[in-house]
Amino acid sequence: MELWYTEKQTPHVGITCKISRTLHTEQTPYQHLAMIDTEQFGRMLVLDGMVMTTVQDEFVYHEMISHVALNTHPNPEQVLVIGGGDGGAIREVVKHASVKKATLVEIDARVIETSKEYLPEISSALSGNPRVEVVVDDGIAHVKKTRGVYDVILVDSTEPIGPAEGLFALDFYRDIFAALKDDGIMVAQTESPFFNADLIRRVYKDMRRVFPITKLYLAAVPTYPSGLWSFTMGSKRWDPEQVEEEKIPALGTKYYSADIHKAVFKLPRFVRDLLE
Amino acid sequence: MELWYTEKQTPHVGITCKISRTLHTEQTPYQHLAMIDTEQFGRMLVLDGMVMTTVQDEFVYHEMISHVALNTHPNPEQVLVIGGGDGGAIREVVKHASVKKATLVEIDARVIETSKEYLPEISSALSGNPRVEVVVDDGIAHVKKTRGVYDVILVDSTEPIGPAEGLFALDFYRDIFAALKDDGIMVAQTESPFFNADLIRRVYKDMRRVFPITKLYLAAVPTYPSGLWSFTMGSKRWDPEQVEEEKIPALGTKYYSADIHKAVFKLPRFVRDLLE
Numbered sequence: 001m002e003l004w005y006t007e008k009q010t011p012h013v014g015i016t017c018k019i020s021r022t023l024h025t026e027q028t029p030y031q032h033l034a035m036i037d038t039e040q041f042g043r044m045l046v047l048d049g050m051v052m053t054t055v056q057d058e059f060v061y062h063e064m065i066s067h068v069a070l071n072t073h074p075n076p077e078q079v080l081v082i083g084g085g086d087g088g089a090i091r092e093v094v095k096h097a098s099v100k101k102a103t104l105v106e107i108d109a110r111v112i113e114t115s116k117e118y119l120p121e122i123s124s125a126l127s128g129n130p131r132v133e134v135v136v137d138d139g140i141a142h143v144k145k146t147r148g149v150y151d152v153i154l155v156d157s158t159e160p161i162g163p164a165e166g167l168f169a170l171d172f173y174r175d176i177f178a179a180l181k182d183d184g185i186m187v188a189q190t191e192s193p194f195f196n197a198d199l200i201r202r203v204y205k206d207m208r209r210v211f212p213i214t215k216l217y218l219a220a221v222p223t224y225p226s227g228l229w230s231f232t233m234g235s236k237r238w239d240p241e242q243v244e245e246e247k248i249p250a251l252g253t254k255y256y257s258a259d260i261h262k263a264v265f266k267l268p269r270f271v272r273d274l275l276e
Numbered sequence: 277m278e279l280w281y282t283e284k285q286t287p288h289v290g291i292t293c294k295i296s297r298t299l300h301t302e303q304t305p306y307q308h309l310a311m312i313d314t315e316q317f318g319r320m321l322v323l324d325g326m327v328m329t330t331v332q333d334e335f336v337y338h339e340m341i342s343h344v345a346l347n348t349h350p351n352p353e354q355v356l357v358i359g360g361g362d363g364g365a366i367r368e369v370v371k372h373a374s375v376k377k378a379t380l381v382e383i384d385a386r387v388i389e390t391s392k393e394y395l396p397e398i399s400s401a402l403s404g405n406p407r408v409e410v411v412v413d414d415g416i417a418h419v420k421k422t423r424g425v426y427d428v429i430l431v432d433s434t435e436p437i438g439p440a441e442g443l444f445a446l447d448f449y450r451d452i453f454a455a456l457k458d459d460g461i462m463v464a465q466t467e468s469p470f471f472n473a474d475l476i477r478r479v480y481k482d483m484r485r486v487f488p489i490t491k492l493y494l495a496a497v498p499t500y501p502s503g504l505w506s507f508t509m510g511s512k513r514w515d516p517e518q519v520e521e522e523k524i525p526a527l528g529t530k531y532y533s534a535d536i537h538k539a540v541f542k543l544p545r546f547v548r549d550l551l552e
Contacts, residue, residue, distance in 0.1 A: 006292060011294070011315070012314065012315035013291065013293050013317070014280075014293075015289065015291060015292075015314075016289065016290045016292050017288065017290075018287070018288040039287070060544070061304040097424075153371060177328065192502050194498050218496075220503060221503075226496075226498040226503060227496060227497075227503015253545055254546045255545060255546060256545070257548075260544060260545070261540040262359060262539075262543055263539040263542035265540070266533075266535040267536075268336070268496070268533075268536060269529055269530050270335075270531060
């Protein structure tokens with residue numbers, strides 16, 4: 001018997017993956033969580049029926065949500081990751097020697113615990129790293145009570161429905177602005193330009209009301225809807241396109257590089273058009 | 277009743293699309309051909325169970341297989357498209373004022389005829405354009421009998437199984453080299469770096485044995501396996517990365533631009549690594 005997992009990525013298109021084994025499923029207080037083993041992508045974390053990460057292609061998303069901001073900031077010491085309970089973004093953050101403390105604020109403890117159990121390659125930085133602090137809390141509440149603390153904040157959220165809805169709102173970007181230091185930078189994952197044009201347009205417009213520098217960049221993630229993913233950066237001072245490439249360190253990455261840092265801001269015309 | 281079309285893109289992963297209507301199916305002398313109407317991507321041409329093109333996302337592939345080479349060559353006049361019976365590449369080729377003749381050599385007349393009938397937006401240049409010649413013939417045979425004729429040759433093939441197998445071979449690249457003028461350029465579609473690393477590596481190596489300049493570039497095509505697609509360029513003289521951006525004309529494109537022309541050669545590290 002062949003088992004296939006199918007995610008409807010929109011009401012009209014989906015990805016389907018052959019499963020070798022279902023490792024774990026549960027209803028957490030926040031969402032349905034499944035850990036499955038797929039033939040193509042290895043182990044896969046699925047929340048509310050949406051692929052969050054897989055062992056095979058996670059490097060793209062986790063490198064690209066982290067290193068662009070961390071190499072744009074000249075000296076990132078205090079870094080906050082909101083969401084991202086699988087630990088992949090934090091793993092990339094602590095590759096930067098300048099980082100003194102990387103804080104993960106994830107609302108769902110079960111995401112953290114099951115990732116530690118089933119995704120050791122991805123969650124490795126969540127245990128036993130003295131520079132990493134893991135907090136189980138609402139990211140919105142955490143940011144609201146914080147002022148001028150962080151150099152970089154990464155919003156590694158699920159889709160903008162269910163628990164993550166408030167992470168795509170103007171008020172949240174204002175709170176992030178206040179939680180950042182005077183030259184801080186934020187990056188949020190902002191879905192697919194092929195399937196989520198309206199969301200991208202709205203988030204970009206909202207962030208531009210808050211941050212002096214707002215830029216969108218792209219990366220190719222096979223297991224995400226359409227395969228093309230966007231990230232939106234809000235920056236108080238530093239322009240990611242002005243970084244000197246020679247200053248970008250080698251970090252053992254598989255997708256990101258000094259070249260890619262610059263190239264990802266050159267947007268296909270239809271993406272550039274939807275920001276105007 | 278909901279109907280979904282599912283393509284197994286590898287033995288372990290697939291794309292599935294909701295169908296509003298099946299417009300046409302047939303077994304041609306070369307392959308199984310289906311024209312279906314999908315909710316997400318509009319009309320879709322499927323050959324041997326693989327998505328070839330859709331009305332919604334065809335612009336990416338057709339612009340990117342054409343304009344990079346046509347803007348790298350300083351004066352492309354004679355252009356050959358091998359395969360590409362849907363007409364999308366030819367439609368982009370004739371946007372260039374310098375092009376005096378664009379020849380399409382497609383082995384399967386039924387692809388041309390059904391594209392004219394069901395995909396008018398894509399096939400528009402195949403009828404009534406005095407600069408376009410449509411030839412129903414084997415691309416390999418056509419190239420073999422041609423010497424020093426073309427400025428640009430585009431290999432717009434299906435996957436390297438079935439009728440297109442010979443379009444991914446060293447001998448074919450040698451014949452293309454001979455069919456090009458002294459400063460000619462070829463581009464071939466070369467599959468996904470996530471799923472077809474071995475093919476990309478082999479084609480790149482083979483082309484490098486034939487052409488002094490060989491470069492790979494990428495574009496995001498949602499309906500193709502993994503969503504990330506590669507093109508390999510072989511050039512006798514002109515380097516696509518040395519083109520002056522100011523000289524690149526506006527061509528009414530939705531993906532390609534002068535910016536994108538340069539950026540697509542900046543490869544993710546894992547892609548760069550597989551070429552070394």
